[in-house]
Amino acid sequence: MDAITGTAAGVPFTALPPSGGNTGRAPLIVTWHMLDAPRTNAAFAAALPMAGVPAWRVHLGLPLCGSRMVDGRLDRHLELAREDILLAYLGPIVHQAVEEFPAALAELRRQLPIDDQPISILGASLGGAVALRVLTAPPSPIGAVALVNPAVRVSAAVELLATGLGQPYGWTAESRRVADELDFVGRAESLTGEPPLLLVSGENDHPALREDALSLVGVLRERYAHPCDIELATVPGLAHPLADEPGLEPVPQSPAAVAVDEVLTRWFLRGFDGLSAGGPAVAKTRPAQFETE
Numbered sequence: 001m002d003a004i005t006g007t008a009a010g011v012p013f014t015a016l017p018p019s020g021g022n023t024g025r026a027p028l029i030v031t032w033h034m035l036d037a038p039r040t041n042a043a044f045a046a047a048l049p050m051a052g053v054p055a056w057r058v059h060l061g062l063p064l065c066g067s068r069m070v071d072g073r074l075d076r077h078l079e080l081a082r083e084d085i086l087l088a089y090l091g092p093i094v095h096q097a098v099e100e101f102p103a104a105l106a107e108l109r110r111q112l113p114i115d116d117q118p119i120s121i122l123g124a125s126l127g128g129a130v131a132l133r134v135l136t137a138p139p140s141p142i143g144a145v146a147l148v149n150p151a152v153r154v155s156a157a158v159e160l161l162a163t164g165l166g167q168p169y170g171w172t173a174e175s176r177r178v179a180d181e182l183d184f185v186g187r188a189e190s191l192t193g194e195p196p197l198l199l200v201s202g203e204n205d206h207p208a209l210r211e212d213a214l215s216l217v218g219v220l221r222e223r224y225a226h227p228c229d230i231e232l233a234t235v236p237g238l239a240h241p242l243a244d245e246p247g248l249e250p251v252p253q254s255p256a257a258v259a260v261d262e263v264l265t266r267w268f269l270r271g272f273d274g275l276s277a278g279g280p281a282v283a284k285t286r287p288a289q290f291e292t293e
Contacts (some may be wrong), residue, residue: 008104012066014041014045015059016050019054026055027054027120028056028117030105032060032122032128033127036125038241038242039248041060043251047253047261048242062126064092082167091154094129105139120143129152144267147198149205149240150199152216155179156209160206160209184216195229197231198263200260202240203236209240242254
């Protein structure tokens with residue numbers, strides 16, 4: 001079966017059917033893409049198809065992205081960032097994506113043959129902030145989480161973008177409040193439950209994002225009853241993006257995307273193997289093929 005495209009409660013999505021030709025009900029993995037390439041749900045589905053996973057992989061489009069770009073213009077992102085990186089750009093994208101997710105999830109369950117198992121979520125870059133924010137108040141039980149080069153502290157993403165724009169960001173009381181809300185190292189205790197979590201960090205990702213990723217992993221390992229449910233996989237040679245610019249349309253996988261796709265596929269396969277055997281969502285042993293820290 002080919003990819004299914006559509007909308008769920010107004011949210012555009014690209015859905016990939018379970019591997020193995022399964023036509024019955026199957027688990028669900030929901031993803032949110034990055035603002036770097038690949039920056040649309042269709043492009044992200046092509047970059048990380050996880051083709052060997054026996055679950056629906058439903059890639060949701062972020063607000064202001066893809067078919068929801070303002071006036072169909074990618075440069076509108078730059079205008080919003082220059083207006084206020086956090087309060088006019090990054091913050092509204094995260095907040096709207098989180099607010100629209102419950103209705104979108106309910107609609108996906110009506111449109112697709114999804115089973116009753118806890119869902120899994122995956123977010124990359126700013127999409128990682130969306131996934132973590134969802135995890136603070138999930139509309140449905142979460143069985144597993146995966147993050148790829150995530151913005152686990154949105155303040156780091158703000159400073160990186162400010163550097164790219166060549167203008168310092170003027171922090172205010174309101175922007176610091178929003179940054180604190182989207183600081184998931186500082187808010188680790190607000191994350192619901194203890195779902196197994198994989199954090200994929202590119203060896204050449206921005207140092208600030210890598211440092212925050214290490215901090216989140218450390219905090220969660222201290223908090224979890226089973227610290228080995230938290231894994232950090234470093235992908236050699238991986239920078240921040242997973243595709244070449246402009247990242248709007250599906251293209252063949254880059255070598256970096258292939259490497260990340262393989263890590264994610266192994267992670268989710270272990271989880272679904274555990275479920276089929278009546279075990280935990282993800283096994284509590286680290287496979288040798290992950291380069292962990």
